[in-house]
Amino acid sequence: MYHIRSLADYQNAYKKSVEDPEGFWGEIASQFVWKRKWDRVLEWNFKKPEIKWFSGARLNITENCLDRHLETLGDKPAIIWEPNNPAEKGKTLTYRELHKQVCLFAAVLKNNGVKKGDRICIYMGMVPELAIATLACARIGAIHSVVFGGFSAQSIADRLQDAKAEFVITCDGAFRGAKDIPLKSVIDDALVSCPFVKTVIVFTRTRTPVSMIKGRDVWWEEEMAKVSGSDEPLCKAEEMDAEDMLFILYTSGSTGKPKGVVHTCAGYMVWTNYTFKNVFQFENGQVHFCTADIGWITGHSYIVYGPLSAGATSVMFEGIPTYPDAGRFWDIIDKYKVDILYTAPTAIRSLMGFGTAPLEGKDLSSLKVLGTVGEPINEEAWHWYSHHIGKDKCPIVDTWWQTETAGVLISNMAGVTPSKPGYATLPMPGVQPILVDENGKEVHGNNVSGNLCIKAPWPGIIRTTYGDHERCRVNYFATYENLYFTGDGAMRDENGNYRITGRVDDVLNVSGHRIGTAEVENAINMHTGVVESAVVGYPHDIKGQGIYAYVIFSGTNTDPELMAKDITATVSRIIGAIAKPDRIQFVAGLPKTRSGKIMRRILRKIAEGDLENVGDTSTLLDPSVVDEIKKGSLKKS
Numbered sequence: 001m002y003h004i005r006s007l008a009d010y011q012n013a014y015k016k017s018v019e020d021p022e023g024f025w026g027e028i029a030s031q032f033v034w035k036r037k038w039d040r041v042l043e044w045n046f047k048k049p050e051i052k053w054f055s056g057a058r059l060n061i062t063e064n065c066l067d068r069h070l071e072t073l074g075d076k077p078a079i080i081w082e083p084n085n086p087a088e089k090g091k092t093l094t095y096r097e098l099h100k101q102v103c104l105f106a107a108v109l110k111n112n113g114v115k116k117g118d119r120i121c122i123y124m125g126m127v128p129e130l131a132i133a134t135l136a137c138a139r140i141g142a143i144h145s146v147v148f149g150g151f152s153a154q155s156i157a158d159r160l161q162d163a164k165a166e167f168v169i170t171c172d173g174a175f176r177g178a179k180d181i182p183l184k185s186v187i188d189d190a191l192v193s194c195p196f197v198k199t200v201i202v203f204t205r206t207r208t209p210v211s212m213i214k215g216r217d218v219w220w221e222e223e224m225a226k227v228s229g230s231d232e233p234l235c236k237a238e239e240m241d242a243e244d245m246l247f248i249l250y251t252s253g254s255t256g257k258p259k260g261v262v263h264t265c266a267g268y269m270v271w272t273n274y275t276f277k278n279v280f281q282f283e284n285g286q287v288h289f290c291t292a293d294i295g296w297i298t299g300h301s302y303i304v305y306g307p308l309s310a311g312a313t314s315v316m317f318e319g320i321p322t323y324p325d326a327g328r329f330w331d332i333i334d335k336y337k338v339d340i341l342y343t344a345p346t347a348i349r350s351l352m353g354f355g356t357a358p359l360e361g362k363d364l365s366s367l368k369v370l371g372t373v374g375e376p377i378n379e380e381a382w383h384w385y386s387h388h389i390g391k392d393k394c395p396i397v398d399t400w401w402q403t404e405t406a407g408v409l410i411s412n413m414a415g416v417t418p419s420k421p422g423y424a425t426l427p428m429p430g431v432q433p434i435l436v437d438e439n440g441k442e443v444h445g446n447n448v449s450g451n452l453c454i455k456a457p458w459p460g461i462i463r464t465t466y467g468d469h470e471r472c473r474v475n476y477f478a479t480y481e482n483l484y485f486t487g488d489g490a491m492r493d494e495n496g497n498y499r500i501t502g503r504v505d506d507v508l509n510v511s512g513h514r515i516g517t518a519e520v521e522n523a524i525n526m527h528t529g530v531v532e533s534a535v536v537g538y539p540h541d542i543k544g545q546g547i548y549a550y551v552i553f554s555g556t557n558t559d560p561e562l563m564a565k566d567i568t569a570t571v572s573r574i575i576g577a578i579a580k581p582d583r584i585q586f587v588a589g590l591p592k593t594r595s596g597k598i599m600r601r602i603l604r605k606i607a608e609g610d611l612e613n614v615g616d617t618s619t620l621l622d623p624s625v626v627d628e629i630k631k632g633s634l635k636k637s
């Protein structure tokens with residue numbers, strides 16, 4: 001049942017998972033190391049929501065990712081780390097070495113007063129110590145909240161306050177392409193408004209000067225030296241309840257501040273392992289290269305927990321695809337004989353732009369499976385990926401999923417179930433997608449579209465939003481009765497394949513990253529000269545979606561270029577560079593209904609350059625603003 005090797009296997013597994021979910025997942029879960037077996041496989045109620053998988057079971061996920069492999073895979077590489085600059089030597093950690101480092105750092109955390117259930121914010125670059133820190137938290141039952149290294153001090157402070165995290169793990173700085181990002185100094189700025197943070201552990205990466213605050217800041221290396229010794233006891237894995245929190249990961253929604261998505265120990269482990277093995281058709285000994293950052297869910301699930309629990313070799317890359325040149329990914333594949341490459345459509349589109357010259361002389365013949373994630377892949381990019389990278393012999397898996405789902409929900413399985421360019425295709429066993437119309441009525445049949453919902457829980461489903469369960473209910477379980485609502489629209493073809501058409505809420509997907517329009521608007525509105533703003537997405541050749549901001553400005557400064565620069569700097573400071581608007585149009589008014597609601601549909605059309613089809617404007621308070629906005633449009637058709 002565990003390994004799906006043929007279409008018939010898939011069909012059988014799918015059938016069983018729907019007819020007898022408890023039997024199915026009970027069998028799958030028996031593949032793991034448990035300290036105590038479960039009493040019940042599944043209990044659920046989407047109304048509350050309350051979802052429990054494997055209740056009563058006790059385990060530690062790091063024993064499944066590390067300890068259980070020591071005997072058979074101890075000397076095999078667990079993590080291969082490739083630094084930003086190819087001139088620098090990389091690092092390989094075998095399972096034995098990784099286990100040791102995790103145990104040591106777990107002991108460091110304990111020495112610094114961390115206890116089970118404490119929240120720890122991790123803000124680091126892509127160094128192996130990021131994976132070590134994450135696993136060390138899991139080892140002792142502390143709840144990690146990894147924050148992507150591109151977020152601003154304000155964003156970190158928001159997340160620290162929300163999670164009431166008293167511990168931070170960071171680096172002096174991070175190398176990213178030609179840039180050197182001063183992570184510790186960003187943390188220092190964040191902590192001005194977070195006096196409850198007791199300890200900051202700083203790993204040395206860039207040798208950027210940092211100010212270490214007495215009594216609060218300690219060096220990673222010095223703390224590790226204190227616990228290292230030939231006879232130190234290896235840190236025992238904390239026995240966790242199946243439903244104890246494993247981590248919090250913040251993600252954007254359509255309203256307000258990012259929410260802390262919570263995943264729990266057992267379900268997350270089972271789901272990431274099962275999907276990793278089956279979607280990519282992982283074989284023992286293979287090298288898996290996921291190009292994401294561990295600051296996002298893709299890195300959590302398919303650099304750290306999924307591959308390590310499967311005993312894979314996981315490549316961790318510190319840099320960016322185009323530094324020092326656009327052949328970086330291909331060099332890495334050649335150098336480490338990568339079997340599975342998992343990346344984002346935005347990276348493929350950007351590399352496509354460099355043509356095939358960067359591929360010359362690179363041996364990509366080790367590749368067996370290609371994957372994409374994060375956004376819909378356009379057919380041109382799909383074919384380029386298949387032909388130039390996969391040499392027309394590697395299946396491509398288009399994996400659709402979300403931070404809230406922990407792992408892949410809809411995807412073909414490499415070489416086992418059929419692929420179709422532009423389609424995520426079929427649901428994983430245990431996943432029951434349905435399409436509904438605005439009223440929540442199921443849309444039956446094929447060649448139909450609707451809002452994508454899921455009928456029943458899979459082991460990796462979100463359990464709550466940290467500190468605010470009601471927010472979880474309202475966001476995901478209240479729009480349609482008894483359904484998990486994904487926020488995505490989809491269509492279903494004549495063979496039951498799903499094509500994801502994009503978000504149906506006010507969430508943008510920029511380079512595969514989720515950004516809430518309300519969040520960007522709030523950041524823009526922080527600028528003293530801004531009266532009001534409205535943000536929408538528009539199609540962008542590389543990023544998938546770009547950010548288009550309409551801004552009413554009343555400052556004394558009237559140079560639009562300078563005003564735009566100031567606004568961009570404000571957004572970078574409040575959220576981070578990833579949320580910077582690509583286009584800013586200054587307007588005198590926004591199209592509002594009589595009740596004051598902004599009609600984004602009109603703004604979207606104008607941002608797309610489709611000025612003729614803005615639709616009915618008669619319900620607007622002042623329809624003439626639309627003509628004015630059209631005249632000033634930065635993207636005229």
Ligand code: PRX
Nearest residue numbers: 373374375376398399400401402403500514
């Ligand atoms: O809109 C979907 C899009 O990314 C959203 C989830 O974003 P996030 O939680 O940041 O996780 C990204 C990595 C899993 C989804 O709601 N999305 C993700 N994968 C695909 C996709 N859209 C189309 N095709 C995909 N394969």
